[in-house]
Amino acid sequence: MERFGASFLVAGVVTFFLGFFLQGVMPMLTLRNVPVATVEEIAADVPDSFRELAEDYPEEFARSFGEPAPASFARALRQGKALYVAEGCWHCHSQFVRPVSGEELRFGPVSTPDEYQNEMHLPHLFGTRRVGPDLIRESGVHSNDWQMAHLYDPRSVAPYSVMPGYPWFFDEARRPTERALALVAYLQWLGSWVDPAPRPGG
Amino acid sequence: MSIAAARPLVRLDLVRAHLTASATFLAVSILGGLAYAFQFNNLYPFAGVEWLSPGRVRMVHTNMAAYGFIANAFIAGLLFAVPRLTRRPILSDWLGWLVFWAWQLVLVLTVAGQLAGYGQAIEWGETPIFVDPLVIVGLGLLVVNLSVPIFRSPERGLYVSLWYFLAAFAWTPLVYFMGNYLPQFWVPGTAGAAITGLFIHDLVGLFVTPIGWGLMYFFVPILLRKPIWSHALSLIGFWGIAFFYPMQGVHHFLLSPIPMYAQYGAVVATIAVEVVVLTVLVNFFATLHGRADAIRGNLAIRWFYTGMVFYGLTCLQCAFQVTLTFQKVIHFTDWVVGHAHMVMFGVFGFWIFGMFVELWPRALERPWATPRALTAHYWLTLAGLSLMVVDLTAAGVVQGFSWGALSHWADSVLASMPFWWVRTFAGLLIVGGQGLLFYALWATARRPRVHPAEAERLAA
Numbered sequence: 001m002e003r004f005g006a007s008f009l010v011a012g013v014v015t016f017f018l019g020f021f022l023q024g025v026m027p028m029l030t031l032r033n034v035p036v037a038t039v040e041e042i043a044a045d046v047p048d049s050f051r052e053l054a055e056d057y058p059e060e061f062a063r064s065f066g067e068p069a070p071a072s073f074a075r076a077l078r079q080g081k082a083l084y085v086a087e088g089c090w091h092c093h094s095q096f097v098r099p100v101s102g103e104e105l106r107f108g109p110v111s112t113p114d115e116y117q118n119e120m121h122l123p124h125l126f127g128t129r130r131v132g133p134d135l136i137r138e139s140g141v142h143s144n145d146w147q148m149a150h151l152y153d154p155r156s157v158a159p160y161s162v163m164p165g166y167p168w169f170f171d172e173a174r175r176p177t178e179r180a181l182a183l184v185a186y187l188q189w190l191g192s193w194v195d196p197a198p199r200p201g202g
Numbered sequence: 203m204s205i206a207a208a209r210p211l212v213r214l215d216l217v218r219a220h221l222t223a224s225a226t227f228l229a230v231s232i233l234g235g236l237a238y239a240f241q242f243n244n245l246y247p248f249a250g251v252e253w254l255s256p257g258r259v260r261m262v263h264t265n266m267a268a269y270g271f272i273a274n275a276f277i278a279g280l281l282f283a284v285p286r287l288t289r290r291p292i293l294s295d296w297l298g299w300l301v302f303w304a305w306q307l308v309l310v311l312t313v314a315g316q317l318a319g320y321g322q323a324i325e326w327g328e329t330p331i332f333v334d335p336l337v338i339v340g341l342g343l344l345v346v347n348l349s350v351p352i353f354r355s356p357e358r359g360l361y362v363s364l365w366y367f368l369a370a371f372a373w374t375p376l377v378y379f380m381g382n383y384l385p386q387f388w389v390p391g392t393a394g395a396a397i398t399g400l401f402i403h404d405l406v407g408l409f410v411t412p413i414g415w416g417l418m419y420f421f422v423p424i425l426l427r428k429p430i431w432s433h434a435l436s437l438i439g440f441w442g443i444a445f446f447y448p449m450q451g452v453h454h455f456l457l458s459p460i461p462m463y464a465q466y467g468a469v470v471a472t473i474a475v476e477v478v479v480l481t482v483l484v485n486f487f488a489t490l491h492g493r494a495d496a497i498r499g500n501l502a503i504r505w506f507y508t509g510m511v512f513y514g515l516t517c518l519q520c521a522f523q524v525t526l527t528f529q530k531v532i533h534f535t536d537w538v539v540g541h542a543h544m545v546m547f548g549v550f551g552f553w554i555f556g557m558f559v560e561l562w563p564r565a566l567e568r569p570w571a572t573p574r575a576l577t578a579h580y581w582l583t584l585a586g587l588s589l590m591v592v593d594l595t596a597a598g599v600v601q602g603f604s605w606g607a608l609s610h611w612a613d614s615v616l617a618s619m620p621f622w623w624v625r626t627f628a629g630l631l632i633v634g635g636q637g638l639l640f641y642a643l644w645a646t647a648r649r650p651r652v653h654p655a656e657a658e659r660l661a662a
Contacts, residue, residue: 005352008365011444012372016408019448020380020400023464027396027452028389030461036390086319088257088328098457100530101606113459116391123323123385124394126455128402130534131242133611155244160612162242162622168252 030113037118043074049139049188050076056144057176064178073185080186081120083179087166094127095136095190108137109194132163137191147184148176209295211285216298218565220278221558223306225643227270230313232633234263239629242622253317261316261328267546268326268405269337270309275554276413277305277344280367282561283420284348287364288355297347304340308333324398326405327382334382338375345371362436366416369444373408377401392459399460399468400451406545407447414550415439415482418506421560422486425503426496431488435481442478446471456529469524476521483514501576505556508584512548516541531606536621537598540591547632548587555583555639562643567652571645579638586631593628597621 046068054061054068065072084090096111097103104110115136116124142150149156152170154163169180176184240246241256248254281298285291292298308329315321315330322328329337349371352364360368381401385394419436423429430436452460452468487510490496496503519541522528532538559576563569570576597618604614 005349005355005360005364005368008360008368009349009372011441012369012408013376015369015444015448016373016376016404019404019451022449022467023400023451024380024384024393024397027461027464028393031391031393085323086258086321087255088260088321090323091257091260094534096458098530098533100457100526101602102608103605106605106608111459113392113461116395116459119390122387122390122394124391124398125323126395126398126458128325128454128534128538130605131615158612160615162244162615164241164246164249164256166255167250 031117034114034117039074039077039119040070042118042120043070043077046070046073047189047192049144049192050185053144053181053185053188057181060176060178061181064181076182076185077120077189079179079182080184080189081125083169083183084125084186089135090125090127092127092129092131092163093133093135094130095125095134096127097134097136103134107134108191111136115193132161135187135190137194138187139190139192139194140188144184144188147187148180151180151183209291211289211291212282213292213295213298214565214567216295216302217278217281217561219299219302220274220281221562221565222643223302223309224271224274224278224554225558225640227266227274227309228636229640231263231266231271232629232636234259234266236626236629236633238263239622239626242618243626258317258319258321261321262313264326265312265316265328266309267551268410269312269329272410272546272550272554274305275557276410276417277301278561278565279417279420279554279557280348280413282565283363283417284351284367287361287420288351288357290351290354290356293347293350297343301340301344301347304336304343308336308340311336322382322386324382324385325402327378327401329382331382331386334378337382338379341375341378345375361419362430362433362440363416363419365440366412366419369440370409370412370416373404373412373448377404377408381405392461395455395458396452396460396464398451399454400448402454403451404448407443407450410546410550411443411447414553415443417557418486418510418553421502421557422489422506425500425506425560426489426493428489428493431485431491435485439478439482439485442481443475446475446478450475453524456524456526456533465526469526472524473521476517479513479517483510486510501573501580502556502559504580505552505559508580509549509552509556512544512552512587516545516549519544531602532598533602534605535598535601536594536618536625537602540594540598543587543594544591548591552583555579558639558643562646566647568646568649569652570642571649572642575638575642575645579635579642582631582635582638586628586635589631590625590628593621593624597625 050073051068065076097107097109099110146157150158151166152174153165154161169177169183171177237247238256238260246256281292311333312329315333316328320330320332322331349368352360352368380397381404384397389397419430450468450471452464453472456465456469490507497507523532523537523541600617600621601614604617
């Protein structure tokens with residue numbers, strides 16, 4: 001076999017696809033009957049958290065998103081997730097609750113596969129490191145004001161934090177720009193589908 | 203034959219270019235890593251600067267380590283080893299230069315894209331989406347350029363290194379396409395996570411590992427002047443890795459919502475592959491038997507075997523940390539960060555430093571200017587990396603049990619602070635060590651050129 005270089009190329013292709021089938025395609029097949037929701041379908045019901053954002057920052061919200069409506073919520077979700085990706089938030093915050101280490105008590109209900117069958121998890125943001133806490137049950141845990149202050153300067157509300165601040169999400173008057181509103185809309189959406197909203201802060 | 207004779211077997215200028223690029227992006231990577239470490243001490247040097255935000259710099263750190271430092275050095279090693287093993291030059295020098303510049307363009311665009319906020323949410327594949335096609339084309343051209351001499355080789359049997367290289371040539375473009383495209387555009391959520399896990403794993407297992415081992419099979423027997431101990435173990439090692447390595451990606455997301463059968467499968471395959479790699483290690487240490495003095499006398503061999511010790515430690519660690527019992531505590535903690543540094547830097551980085559020791563004087567046709575700086579580079583890097591791994595592993599245990607005890611989140615952060623200071627200090631040792639390497643590379647490049655035959659002698 002060592003005389004034929006092609007055998008090693010073929011071995012490479014075959015073993016790759018064997019592994020890909022076992023570890024990639026089979027999970028896909030398991031989930032094939034769970035429909036994948038689009039962002040528009042998710043945003044059809046505008047949640048209270050998005051309306052609260054409009055109430056808390058009326059001028060800024062009107063300037064950035066107009067009225068809280070399905071179309072503006074869909075746009076905020078997409079933009080918020082894009083910012084979460086661009087800033088690498090997912091490198092220090094995971095997005096799934098495990099059934100061990102009391103995570104159910106700390107964060108809320110254990111994550112299930114159906115929760116992730118939608119366009120907002122394309123690509124998924126499971127994460128592999130928690131410098132800060134998991135965020136998949138973040139909805140409603142903190143107020144919008146807390147989220148804004150935390151994004152501007154994390155240690156103003158969490159003195160022990162090692163998270164960097166994101167002052168470029170705010171204007172000269174330290175009012176939230178469209179980016180801050182979108183990111184907070186996204187964070188307050190994470191886990192909003194879980195009923196009842198579970199955990200105390202911390 | 204006359205055409206082949208007219209061309210030099212190894213294009214040393216190409217090797218030199220890739221080695222230089224490798225060292226350059228190593229500098230980018232470690233400076234990014236050091237800056238990022240300072241964030242954990244609340245001393246980030248560029249706080250408030252959007253384009254140098256720690257979250258973005260982290261992507262530059264990991265991606266430049268993988269695609270800048272490691273990939274460039276591996277291409278240099280391949281350009282040196284493949285023609286010598288096959289007695290045929292690469293398909294086209296022009297193509298070689300095209301791949302070189304395409305790859306550097308990939309790296310520059312990746313750094314710029316990530317700092318500008320266009321990083322992709324695929325771990326180890328944060329290369330911006332618009333860079334991905336260029337990566338795949340570049341890899342394809344590289345594969346063609348290096349496969350052709352293998353298939354044209356007059357040798358009757360292919361040497362072990364070439365098995366690994368050929369398999370890696372099939373794996374790498376497939377892995378890159380799978381990981382950067384499927385979870386990004388077509389497979390959402392949990393199944394997408396399974397594929398991302400496969401990508402994280404395969405990038406190390408099917409690109410870095412086979413090329414790394416292939417280069418070890420090439421360099422170690424040459425430097426020790428004796429053949430590899432057992433051909434049978436080489437066979438077992440290669441086919442075992444080829445079979446088990448591609449089927450364990452989900453072990454990066456254990457206890458996640460990914461179906462449990464995929465998680466159990468990944469755990470079993472991982473433990474199996476650790477047994478297999480043991481055969482490779484036995485083979486190399488048995489080869490060293492009787493020539494252990496080379497560890498002291500030959501710096502390249504010292505780097506290679508130090509890397510293999512870390513490889514053994516990593517694999518031992520893997521076999522335990524992949525179990526759900528360990529995962530419960532150590533997943534999401536700094537333990538994993540320590541593990542990643544031990545693999546990517548302690549194993550493959552160290553092998554690359556050994557290659558630098560061997561190839562830089564040959565590629566430049568100049569003897570090393572400062573052997574003492576190289577020795578100091580070894581000890582500083584070894585001290586820095588060892589300290590970092592021990593420190594992060596311990597930090598991981600502390601963090602994991604703090605979370606499991608349901609303490610306030612702040613407790614886990616505050617308990618980590620001393621560990622993060624030690625990590626920064628270890629990072630300073632590593633950066634200082636690399637400073638010596640860069641100085642040695644530069645000082646050597648400034649020396650007068652010697653006759654190629656003389657350079658051969660000096661390198662060995």
